[in-house]
Amino acid sequence: MSKLRASGCVIALLCSSFFLVAVAKVTNPSEVNVLRAVKSRLIDPRNHLRNWDDGDPCESHWTGVLCFNAVGGDGYLHLQELQLLNMNLSGTLAPELGQLSQLLILDFMWNDLSGTVPKEIGNMTSLTLLLLSGNKLSGSLPPELGYLANLNRLQVDQNNMSGPIPKSFANMSSVKHLHMNNNSFSGQIPPELSEAPTLLHLLLDNNNLSGYLPPEFSNLPNLRILQFDNNNFKGTEIPSSYGNLSRLAKISLRNCSLQGEIPDFSRIPHLSYLDLSHNQLSGRIPSPRLSENVTTIDLSDNHLNGSIPESFSELPALQKVSLDNNFLTGSIPTIWRNISFSRKARLALDLRNNSLSSLLGELNPPANVTLRLGGNPICKNVTIPNIGQFCRPEAGDGISDNSINSTQPMTCPIQACPTDYFYEYVPSCPVPCFCASPLRVEYRLKSPSFSYFPPHIQNFEIYLTRSLNLRLYQLSIDSFVWQEGPRLLMHLKLFPMFINSHSNIFNVSEVQRVRGLLTSWEVPLVDFFGPYELLNFTLLGPYSNMIVDPQKTSISKRALAGVIIGCIAAVFIISAIVMLLTTRCFKRRYPPSRRHSSSKISMRIEGVKAFTFEEMTVATGNFDTSTQIGQGGYGKVYKGILSDGTAVAIKRAEEGSLQGEKEFLTEIELLSRLHHRNLVSLVGYCDEEEEQMLVYEFMPNGNLRNWLCAKAKGSLDFTMRLRIALGSAKGILYLHTEANPPIFHRDIKASNILLDSNLVAKVADFGLSRLAPLQDDAGIGPAYVSTVVRGTPGYLDPEYFLTNKLTDKSDVYSLGIVFLELLTGNQPISHGKNIVREVSLAHKAGLMFSIIDSRMGSYPSECVERLLDLALRCCNEKQDKRPHMPEVVRELENILKITPATDTIFSTSTSSYSDQSPTSSSLLAGDRSYTSSSLAGSDLTSGAVPTIVPR
Structure with missing residues (x-):
């Protein structure tokens, strides 16, 4: 039987070799040379591009895909896809790219590329997607790009590009998406762009554009989103013809130095979002009723006068109306009267700093309404009941909805889901307690037509799962946060479908299918959610080492002849290496002993x-x-x-x-x-x-997580917790500054902080640790290690998770999570709630003491506040805003100095527990109610409570 298996292995390897050699015979040699030229200009710290010269039919690295999957009339395979998304590449774009005449997708998004866009790309006449967002590209856009008649999407946003927008872009007869925002483009917006009949999205915000707004844009029959925020069209009026853009869903002209009156937009039937704030617009607000789809009206910080249109009260989908800092007079209509507020609906109504003096109707808005009237004469009218509560100065707009999606907790056994490899319970699965490993996707809506997300979450989930051909329960929105723009950033989890209890991961083809839909922009467009972008497609746990099979290649008869010839030639080569393959296969079947x-x-x-x-x-x-x-x-x-x-x-x-x-x-x-x-x-x-x-x-007092969990028989007072925090920090400080060479731990968590007989904290488990990068005497050199993301969910530095760049600040983040655990007793992730978010919200609301662990007993409030502040600084999402370890240790020492001496539950003289503490026997007698939750390695004492629990 073993000989048969070995023979089968040899045959499989032989077939594989036949295929690769044959394909190499029909791959266009000139395109392979182009790839070599492209590769020579790129710096690839992760070494993903090492096999490019092989000419494989489809070489895939999940984040980078290189596919020869088109056969031309010359009988050669031609490159159609070159996708190198978020691979940490630096260097420049090679002019030789222009020779890839049959390329359809060129995607270098979210790398570190510099230099200019080669004009030769204009020769790639088959190109449909040109995606260069999120780099450091500079210089002007070459006019030659206007030759790309088949281009559907041009994205160069978030670079350092400058110069004018080429008029030749009007020749892009197929273009639907022009995303050039967040650069330094200058000059006049070319009116010629109105000749691009298929244009849907025109995003030019955050540039240095000037001149006037082309009235010709009203001739664009399909335009859905027009976004020009933060440019300088000084003295320009908004063309009244923009009111004729019949398919427009969103118009955003914030902070553009615009003057004149607001056009009548009531003839646009599907308008959802109108932002003309921070300009010098004057006159009255048009009174005709806008579309019933309108969610957002922002006319704040202008010179508007007259009254608030009563037609605003006839808009049932409203979420935000900002009219503050104008010269409005008259009465305040009850804008909320026709809105049917569901549990998730919100309306933020900001009318501050006008000259409003009276009210139409009663001042009794529902709880879902945030009304702000400060700075108006009406606030002096003491006869209006409760007027004071709407006139107090407040921060925020009342509808901030950055959130972690919380689902109802399931009563599932804690141990049943192996969190070691990022497995977790599927929150909405119809089969209770189904445990699976999700794909993690960072996904951003670039220009949504709403201001408040919760009412639309269900529709978004239906839209995305249908687009990806998934069941509704397979999608979980782990968190979402509004970013500048405004843009909506989401962290999604995609779970495999339940087939049986063993179907808890996606197979290779399914991962490839989902990724392909996202990266090829095959998710259908919905104007309300706006254009999206894929920021990251991170593979962890069981997906981290997946090998992608070559995509199936369609081969013509001429190509098939080439394959046959190649196979014949390959026979002579393969015959010479049969013995080598046999030997390798035998070694795989019978590996050497450990x-x-x-x-x-x-x-x-x-x-x-x-x-x-x-x-x-x-x-x-x-x-x-x-x-x-x-x-x-x-x-x-x-x-x-x-x-x-x-x-x-x-x-x-x-x-x-x-x-x-x-x-x-x-x-x-x-x-x-x-x-x-x-x-x-x-x-x-x-x-x-x-x-x-x-x-x-041996650590007789177990690990810190055991002392903080709900089932712990003993407790630690504040002083002891502070000493544990300080001891842990000193251990990490030693790793960062005194170890030779320095070390990044990479897996700091409460279960890896052990306590000796005197409850002295000791950091353990260095199985995931990495040596810090070497720097020269002047301190020059990389401050990070590029590495595959490893660690424990809930403790992972979000910036490391997104960039694969491990730094000393990654350990600081994890240690900050431990500090929050010490203060609250909670786990990093519990029932869908993230400890950083929960503590931050309580802190901002002035309710920080409501979240402190009650088992800690009495504590000095000033010391707790300082420790909490330090913990939140350590857990800042941005690495450069976190303190370094010397600062962390110094602050902990300062807090300890002002902490009053207290009696703790532990006596160092007797070196034993009090009656309320866990006993050594309970820790050592096989009490294994919990198991370690780390990705790799294990604890040295009884296992820790998992960092991910049923939600």
Whole structure:
């Protein structure tokens, strides 16, 4: 049977070799040379582009896709897709790209490219998508791009480009999307763009454009979104003809130095969003009723006079009306009277700083309405009941809805979902407690036609799942946040469909299908949600090492002849390597024992003892289950007693754990030279009998998470928690500044902070740690390590998650989460709630003391406030706004100095627990109600409460 399997393996390899050689025979050689030229200009720190010269039919790296999947009349395969999204590439664009005459998609979005856009791209006449957003490109757009008659989408937003917008763009007869916002383009907007009959979205906001607004744009029959915010059209009026844009959904001309009167937009039947704020518009607000679809009217900070149109009261979909800072007079209509408020609906009505003196109707808006009247004469009318509450100065607009989508918690067993590999319960699955690993997608709506998202979440979920051919329960909006623009950033989770209890991950083809729909802009357009963009398609856990099969290639008869000729030629080559393939296949079928594969570390390391397997067996009673105190992705952890009576924690790698083997090497290398009071010490290791074990000093007081969980029998007062925070910080500070070379831990969490007999905190588990980048004497060099994202959900630095750039500030973020756990007792993610968001909201609302862990007892409020402030600074989304570790340690020491001395539950003189604390026996007697939740590695004591729980 083994010989048959080995033979089958050889045959498979032979077939694979035939295919690759044959394809190489029909790949256009000139295009392969172009790719070499393109590659030579790119700097690729992740080494994704190393195989480009091979000419594979479709080389895919998930974020980067290179596909030869079109056969021309010359019998060669031609490149149709070149997608290098978010790959951390730097360098410049090669002019040789213009030779890829049959390319359909050119996507270099969200990299670090500089230089100019080559004019030669204008030769790529087949191009449909030109996507260069989110780089550092500079210079002008070449007029030659106007030759791209088949171009559907041009995106160069968020670069450093300047100069005029070429008039030749009017020749793009197929273009639907021109996204050139957030650059430094200058000069007049070409009126010639009105000759692009298919144009849907024209986004030119945040540039230096001047001149006038072309009235010719009213001739664009399909225009849906016109967004020119933050330009300088000084002295220009809004053309009255814009009121004839019959298909317009959104017009945004904020802060453009516009003058004159507001045109009548009542003839636009589907208008949803109107923003003309921060201009010098004058005259009255037009009184004809706008479309019933209108959600947002922002006319604030102008010179408008007259009264507020009563027709505003006839708009049932309104979410926001901002008329503040004008010269409006007369009475305030009850704008909310015809709105049917659902539980999620909101209306923010800002009328501050006008000359409004009376009210039409009663002043009794529903709870869903935020009304702001400060700075109007009506506020002095004391006869109006409750007028004061609407005249107080307030911050915000009353409808801020940045949120984490919260679903009803499920009563599912905590241990049943293996969080080690980013598995979690599917929130809305019709099968209760279905556990699966999601695809994580960072998705942004660039110009939505609403101001408040919750009422539209369900429609958005229906729209996106239908577009991606998924069931509704397969989509979860993990969080969303409004960004400048305004743009709506969402973090989505896409779950596999439930087929049976084992179908808990997407297969390769399904991942490829979903990604292809998003990156090729095949998700249908809905004007209300506006254009979208894919910022990241991150693969973690079971998806991180997926190998993508080549896409199926359509081959003509001429190409097939080439394949046959190639196969014949390949026979002679393959016959010479059959023996090599057989040998490799045999090795795959019968891999060498772990004793041999790990022999490279069987050496004497100073201060670290090499234990025999027999010694480990005796220490643990033949690894009796009663001595097991934890379990994680690395393997099981046992308490052992050495021959001299020393108690140790023994991490035993599970057989076949390749990931564990890597951590085995890493942790020995790192810990053998790390010596600090607040780091767990490595006693020794065992590397024989095909076993890998690490032996640590034993921590009798378990891990911090055990002390903070709801089932803990004991509690820690504020002083003790502060000392644990300080000890943990000092351990991390040592790693960052005194270890040689410095180390980024990468997996700081409460379950990796262990407590010794005196409750001194010690940082543990270095299986995921990485050496910091080396810098020269002048401190010049990279401040980060480019690496695949690893860590524990809830503790992961969001910037590291998005960019793959690990820095010292990534550890600071994780440590900040631990500080919040110390203060609140809560887990980082619990029932769909994120600890950072919950604490931030409470802090801003002045309710911070309502979230403090009640088990902490009495505490000094000033000290708690300072620790909370430090924790939130550590957890800032932006790395450059977080403190460095020396500052963290210094602030903790200062807080400790002003903390009053208190009696704690722990007595250092007796080195034992009080009656209320957990006992050593409970930690060591196999109480395994919880298991480790880390992605890799495990704890050295009884397992920790998982960081992701049923929602």
